[in-house]
Amino acid sequence: MSDNVITLMIGISTALGAFGLFALIWGIKTGQFDDQTKFLDGAKFDSEEDYKDAVMMEQKKKEALKKKREKEKNYRPAD
Amino acid sequence: MAKVSCTHCGLEFDESVMIKEQEGERELYFCCKGCEGVYHLLNQKGLDGFYEQLGNNKLEPVSLEASDDLERFDLEGFHKKYVKTNSEGFKEIHLIIEGIHCSACVWLNEKVLHQTPGILEATINYSNNKAKVVWDSDEIKLSKIIETIRAIGYNAYPYDPKLQEEKAVKLRNEYYTRILVGVFATMNIMWIAIALYTGYFTGMEQSKKNILHIAEFVLATPTLFYSGWIFFRGAYYGLKNRFINMDLLVSVGATFAYIYSIWAMVTKKGEVYFDSVTMIITFVLVGKYLEILSKRKAADTLDKILGSTPTEAMVVEGNNRKLKAIETIEPGEIIELKAGEKVVIDGVLTKGKALFDLSVLTGESEPILKEQGDEIVSGSVVIDSLVEYKTTKRANDSLLYNMTELLSDAVTKKPKIEQLANQISGYFSITILLLALLTFIGWYFFMDVGFEKSLIIAISVIVIACPCALGLATPMATLIGISKAAKEGILFKEANKIETMAKATILALDKTGTVTVGRPVVVNYAEYDDYDKNLLYSLVASSNHPVSMGVKRYLLEHYENLEKIDFESTKEVQAKGVEATKEKQKLLGGNIELLKANGIEFTISSENTLYIFAIDGKVVASFELRDIVKPAAKEFIDSIKAMGIKVVMLTGDRAEVAENIAKELGIDDVKANLLPADKAAVIDSYHKDGEVVVMVGDGINDSIALAKSDIAIAMGSGADIALEVSDVVLLNSSLNSLKSAFALAKNVYRAIKENLALSLLYNIIAVPLAIMGYVTPLIAALAMSLSSLTVVANSFRIKKS
Numbered sequence: 001m002s003d004n005v006i007t008l009m010i011g012i013s014t015a016l017g018a019f020g021l022f023a024l025i026w027g028i029k030t031g032q033f034d035d036q037t038k039f040l041d042g043a044k045f046d047s048e049e050d051y052k053d054a055v056m057m058e059q060k061k062k063e064a065l066k067k068k069r070e071k072e073k074n075y076r077p078a079d
Numbered sequence: 080m081a082k083v084s085c086t087h088c089g090l091e092f093d094e095s096v097m098i099k100e101q102e103g104e105r106e107l108y109f110c111c112k113g114c115e116g117v118y119h120l121l122n123q124k125g126l127d128g129f130y131e132q133l134g135n136n137k138l139e140p141v142s143l144e145a146s147d148d149l150e151r152f153d154l155e156g157f158h159k160k161y162v163k164t165n166s167e168g169f170k171e172i173h174l175i176i177e178g179i180h181c182s183a184c185v186w187l188n189e190k191v192l193h194q195t196p197g198i199l200e201a202t203i204n205y206s207n208n209k210a211k212v213v214w215d216s217d218e219i220k221l222s223k224i225i226e227t228i229r230a231i232g233y234n235a236y237p238y239d240p241k242l243q244e245e246k247a248v249k250l251r252n253e254y255y256t257r258i259l260v261g262v263f264a265t266m267n268i269m270w271i272a273i274a275l276y277t278g279y280f281t282g283m284e285q286s287k288k289n290i291l292h293i294a295e296f297v298l299a300t301p302t303l304f305y306s307g308w309i310f311f312r313g314a315y316y317g318l319k320n321r322f323i324n325m326d327l328l329v330s331v332g333a334t335f336a337y338i339y340s341i342w343a344m345v346t347k348k349g350e351v352y353f354d355s356v357t358m359i360i361t362f363v364l365v366g367k368y369l370e371i372l373s374k375r376k377a378a379d380t381l382d383k384i385l386g387s388t389p390t391e392a393m394v395v396e397g398n399n400r401k402l403k404a405i406e407t408i409e410p411g412e413i414i415e416l417k418a419g420e421k422v423v424i425d426g427v428l429t430k431g432k433a434l435f436d437l438s439v440l441t442g443e444s445e446p447i448l449k450e451q452g453d454e455i456v457s458g459s460v461v462i463d464s465l466v467e468y469k470t471t472k473r474a475n476d477s478l479l480y481n482m483t484e485l486l487s488d489a490v491t492k493k494p495k496i497e498q499l500a501n502q503i504s505g506y507f508s509i510t511i512l513l514l515a516l517l518t519f520i521g522w523y524f525f526m527d528v529g530f531e532k533s534l535i536i537a538i539s540v541i542v543i544a545c546p547c548a549l550g551l552a553t554p555m556a557t558l559i560g561i562s563k564a565a566k567e568g569i570l571f572k573e574a575n576k577i578e579t580m581a582k583a584t585i586l587a588l589d590k591t592g593t594v595t596v597g598r599p600v601v602v603n604y605a606e607y608d609d610y611d612k613n614l615l616y617s618l619v620a621s622s623n624h625p626v627s628m629g630v631k632r633y634l635l636e637h638y639e640n641l642e643k644i645d646f647e648s649t650k651e652v653q654a655k656g657v658e659a660t661k662e663k664q665k666l667l668g669g670n671i672e673l674l675k676a677n678g679i680e681f682t683i684s685s686e687n688t689l690y691i692f693a694i695d696g697k698v699v700a701s702f703e704l705r706d707i708v709k710p711a712a713k714e715f716i717d718s719i720k721a722m723g724i725k726v727v728m729l730t731g732d733r734a735e736v737a738e739n740i741a742k743e744l745g746i747d748d749v750k751a752n753l754l755p756a757d758k759a760a761v762i763d764s765y766h767k768d769g770e771v772v773v774m775v776g777d778g779i780n781d782s783i784a785l786a787k788s789d790i791a792i793a794m795g796s797g798a799d800i801a802l803e804v805s806d807v808v809l810l811n812s813s814l815n816s817l818k819s820a821f822a823l824a825k826n827v828y829r830a831i832k833e834n835l836a837l838s839l840l841y842n843i844i845a846v847p848l849a850i851m852g853y854v855t856p857l858i859a860a861l862a863m864s865l866s867s868l869t870v871v872a873n874s875f876r877i878k879k880s
Contacts, residue, residue, distance in 0.1 A: 003286050003287060003290060006287060006290050006291075007290050010271070010290070010291075010294045011294075014267060014294065014297070014298070017263060017267060018263075021259060021260065021263045024259060025256045025259060025260075028252055028255055028256055028259075029252070029256070034204060034248075053190070053193055056193065057193055057199065057200065060196075060198075060199055061199045061200070064169070064197075064199055064215045064218070065167060067217070068167075068168055068215075068217075071217075
């Protein structure tokens with residue numbers, strides 16, 4: 001086996017493994033595994049509605065943020 | 080009559096009592112107005128998918144209590160305590176949602192909250208029912224959010240996330256990611272190391288070796304600096320406080336091995352030790368993680384107790400009632416208590432009378448009647464009516480607060496034995512580090528073998544001593560001990576508790592429920608006239624009072640074909656008994672007081688609790704009831720004494736009762752009339768004398784003493800909180816399994832001592848060899864696996880015994 005082949009094999013397999021590892025750590029950091037039951041039920045009751053829900057919540061947050069910023073912009077300290 | 084199930088909650092009731100409704104083709108049944116309301120609300124909002132997800136699960140019927148306490152959620156004091164403003168300027172609160180039974184409930188709550196305008200985030204954790212809600216305070220008030228949750232049949236109360244929990248979870252997640260990196264690197268470095276070791280014996284081209292070395296280097300670097308960061312940090316703090324610990328040994332050993340390996344890799348001379356670096360870090364880190372897990376359990380317990388303590392009380396000022404934060408209430412103010420509410424401030428009853436549940440404080444399940452002028456203590460719960468009382472203390476001086484403080488103290492600083500273990504490993508670390516340094520100096524200056532060889536020998540001393548010696552000996556034996564115990568229904572919550580239990584010198588027993596059966600049993604029965612047993616049976620069956628239940632059990636055991644008779648009326652008389660009428664016969668069942676109140680003359684004297692049954696003013700039967708000793712208790716106490724352990728009994732009960740039972744069992748040392756804090760004080764006094772105390776109990780009132788003792792054991796049927804603080808749980812609640820727990824602990828401890836002796840022997844032989852420079856990688860590997868194998872084999876002997 002040539003040196004290049006060994007380098008390539010070790011390199012690629014480690015990189016793939018590392019990719020999986022990072023995905024897992026990202027999941028932990030964002031709290032996706034905090035609740036085991038919900039995590040498993042998520043697979044059972046997966047539906048389009050949940051996505052719509054998630055989009056709706058994001059929209060709501062964006063609007064609330066926008067409103068808040070506008071309020072702050074219009075706010076003038078009393079002098 | 081046919082039973083049908085409620086369309087909303089799924090509980091089954093007779094068809095006649097249900098609210099019927101027609102909806103198109105379907106007939107709907109509801110058990111109450113509450114369930115009906117929630118069903119229509121859900122349909123209206125298009126959330127009927129809930130029932131599909133619910134499947135066959137049952138809910139609690141919705142209660143329609145008027146919620147007049149909503150205003151408290153908008154009080155400033157409440158917000159200061161529970162609500163925080165997040166970085167984006169929105170409000171955030173942590174709630175515990177009551178009434179969640181299944182994942183459908185979680186789904187419904189989240190869905191409803193998501194649809195409510197102004198709520199920006201709502202996540203509910205199924206396993207602990209805790210929810211995090213983020214909302215925009217410009218759009219919605221907190222009281223409205225709570226109302227929304229109540230409208231669909233659940234209840235929410237806040238908890239303070241600044242308590243232990245949040246911190247513990249964060250710490251756990253930190254360890255988790257660090258371990259993941261470590262395990263990933265170790266697994267990959269192992270197969271590269273196998274290739275390298277094979278190459279060591281069969282010969283491998285230098286160019287291929289270089290590739291493998293670089294791959295190992297890439298994997299070892301994040302392990303040492305990311306996963307191993309915890310050891311560097313620990314060593315740093317240790318040094319700062321002039322204290323040498325195991326962390327320092329691990330980090331010094333790993334760092335030197337790492338630096339040397341880089342040097343070997345670059346110069347292409349000698350062997351690399353990247354695999355040892357990752358393995359040491361990962362294994363020791365996993366051990367530390369297990370410690371963290373056990374600490375988290377304790378944090379959960381605290382949250383539960385503190386979470387259920389009310390933060391406000393209803394203060395009466397003339398004709399007004401006002402909710403006030405408990406911290407602001409001064410002695411002398413009048414507080415109104417509703418049925419089911421918990422007392423948070425000590426005081427004296429000024430208006431009304433009511434039964435109080437004192438089980439949190441005394442462990443006795445029987446409620447106590449308090450009248451005007453009686454003292455009431457915090458922690459007790461009003462059972463049946465509305466009363467007013469005058470506070471005599473501030474909240475912070477009250478008993479309940481002191482109890483929770485004591486408990487949090489006991490839970491957070493427990494590790495007396497752990498400190499000792501740390502100290503020992505500290506000395507061990509210093510010795511090994513000094514030896515390694517001396518070895519290096521010796522070889523470099525006196526033997527003249529060159530820097531590289533000297534360094535490698537010094538490192539081999541550290542590496543060979545580090546993980547195996549103290550590492551495997553204890554966990555292996557305890558692991559096998561734990562699994563054997565689990566098969567017998569004994570659950571050890573922490574491994575190192577086995578060791579402590581084996582060293583126990585005092586066994587402290589709670590009386591009620593531990594050595595006694597924990598409920599009144601009929602010990603004497605007298606019949607003065609013939610009467611229909613069914614009447615008495617029906618009378619006692621109508622009450623949930625422990626004495627009535629004791630008589631009921633006695634009747635069921637001694638008579639057959641008992642039938643329940645429907646009475647025209649029944650009335651429970653507070654703290655006295657039950658009255659009933661049947662076909663103009665007047666039935667009375669209760670204590671002497673009840674007879675006196677009804678003008679019946681009857682004299683009987685007994686030190687036991689009495690239950691007297693009278694028909695139409697004539698006494699026909701009397702029962703004497705007493706809490707009796709468990710059948711196996713005497714034998715158990717004898718065998719514990721035979722093990723050389725002193726037995727004492729701690730109880731909240733009266734002295735005479737306690738003395739009698741102690742005499743029966745052969746216990747010489749009895750301490751009666753103890754409040755929860757007193758029990759803990761007794762345990763503390765034993766600690767001062769250097770004793771190792773095992774405490775066995777079952778009530779919430781034992782929980783402080785349990786937390787203070789070295790080993791806490793809860794009998795399986797006990798209160799949840801007692802189970803949470805205990806280190807050992809007996810599933811079948813029998814004294815026999817408690818006995819085998821002691822025997823097992825002694826066995827395991829012996830095995831641990833043998834293991835330690837074996838690994839010490841290994842160190843005595845291996846370390847000098849390493850110092851002399853005879854340890855090549857081959858010998859090190861052989862010696863390590865050989866010593867591990869002997870330790871494992873020795874531990875397996877526990878299984879046989």
